[in-house]
Amino acid sequence: MNNTAVLQPPRAETFGPRPFARWDANPSVRLGQLGAEPPMDDLVNQLHQTVHGFADRVMRPIGRDLDRLSAEQVIATGSQLWSFRDAYASLGINMEALASFPPELMPDIFAILFEELGWGDAGLAISAGVDLMPHYMAAKFGNEFVFKAYPEELIGCWGITEPDHGSDSLDANGAIFHAQGKYGRPNCVAKITDGKVIISGQKSAWVSNGPIAELAILYCAAETKDGVDPRRGAVVIVPLKSLGVSKGKPLEKMGQRALPQGEIFFDNVELDIDHLLVAPEDYKKGVYAIHSEANALMGGVFTGCARAAYEHAYAYAHERKQGGVPIIRHQDVAKRLFHMARKVELSRAITRRVTTFNMTNDMPALQAAMFSKVTATQHALEVASDAVQMFGGNGVTCEYPVEKLFRDARSSLIEDGCNEILAIKGGTLMIDPDRLTPTA
Structure with missing residues (x-):
């Protein structure tokens, strides 16, 4: 008797939302707001929609207006920076709220939160992110003094x-x-x-x-x-x-x-x-801990920045006509949009994957967080640059949003460790001493 199991093909209806036979004759799928995103938990989806609406209605117009001011004007009394801060505070995204979410949802919440904030405005997103750092890291280090002595409302x-x-x-x-x-x-x-x-x-x-x-x-x-x-x-x-x-x-x-x-x-x-x-004896651990968090945050923010640049270019390619047709009908434009979308997807995927690993592993992998930061920031610059090119002369004017996105993305290759140094540092973290041949 042959005991070898025979692998039976699964029934057709187990694949996809519709059986193959009922696909359209000319199959095509429109990706969602977050690309090839599988169904989200209801709680995560609710947070996503709330933060996306905030990024659209509040962050984008305020970020655009602040971009045109001097640095002194940005922080002055009456500046819209303070309107942003008040509106963001009303969302209730603080340590108490984050601690209330089920732990298994935290990687998705973290990645989606900072992608949406980065989609709204990268500078304001980072301002919101570093706001959390004193209390967030105090919680990571098990220090209760900070929470008792200083309210989270402090900047x-x-x-x-x-x-x-x-x-x-x-x-x-x-x-x-x-x-x-x-x-x-x-x-x-x-x-x-x-x-x-x-x-x-x-x-x-x-x-x-x-x-x-x-x-x-x-x-x-x-x-x-x-x-x-x-x-x-x-x-x-x-x-x-x-x-x-x-x-x-x-x-x-x-x-x-x-x-x-x-x-x-x-x-x-x-x-x-x-x-x-x-304390000094634990300083290396302290640097490792905060850098792991900061690089993951940067991955999320600049996935959002890249997505914003791609979406502007995608919309413009359907509206702008050259040669009697929308420019998306030109092969080079369609090809460029494909690679822009691919880079956004890759940035999102690696950020989510790294965040999940680091939040569920006994200790975060700093080199993995660096994968996320370097990939997302480099892709943000490339996607924003392609968006400027696609807009042509309009792309380098202040009337269109892509030149600002390009400037925002360019700064990210230096923030939280310039990418060249991160690659060298990350490479040293990948050394396996057990594989090294002892020197004479």
Whole structure:
């Protein structure tokens, strides 16, 4: 008797929404708002529709108007930046709300939330994202003091890069340093003494929300009884109304002009030791943790930015006529749109996949978060560039939205670690020491 199981073909009706025989004679499927998205949980779908409507009605017009202002005007009293912040707060997206969602839904919620915010306006999306950082990371590190001492309504920021230390600030274990390289003098140092943390120095002009922030999660070198060691730094929660804190002017920049960025200075700022979130012995873990979260967030935001550029180009290709037909009828335009859509899908897929892995694994994979950030930001620049090209001369004018999207996307290749450094750092994280041949 032959015991080999025979694989029977599944019944036709198990495939797709309709049996093959009832397909249209000329089959064609229109993808949804999020592309080739499988059915979502009702709760996730409700959040998606709410945030999408907010991004469309609130973020896009405000982001467009803020883009045309000076950096000082953006943060001034009466600026629409504050209207955005009030409207976003009314959505109730805070740590308490996020903690109420079923854990299995969190990867989808995180990825869709930041994609929709990025679709609305990348600069405002990042402002909203870094707002969460002090309390979000305090929760990750199991610190209850921050929640008891400081309300979530405070505007948050993340201070890590310094005037003399950019992406290398994210390389706490020195994995990518040249053998003859030296970190040099830290620009900001936290002196840790019995019961106190005393901070001196400055953070660079690239602190997102820096000019308006009220609470910072600060990453800096630490001074202990053994001296100053930037590789054994400290993570400190700093209320920015503390005595000795001051701020520089908001930064004028090419893209993401709705996102206030600027220097923060610390002149012997003294805090109780309760504000120390991560001690020097755990500093590498602290950098690893926040960088994993930040790079995943960037993946979501710039998937949304790329999608916005693609959608504008797609609509324009149906409206604009050349040679007597809509330009989408021209083969090169159709081909270009295909590759733009493909890149958006790839960015979305890798961001969702990485977010799911990192939220369900015992420890997040930083190199995977870097996959998401590098892929989504590079694709956002390429898609936005193609959109500008498709709009032709109109694409480089301020009357059309794609030139702003191109500028916003260009900045992203440097934010949260420039992509070249992330690729090198990510490569070192992929080394398997068990496969290396011992050197003589």
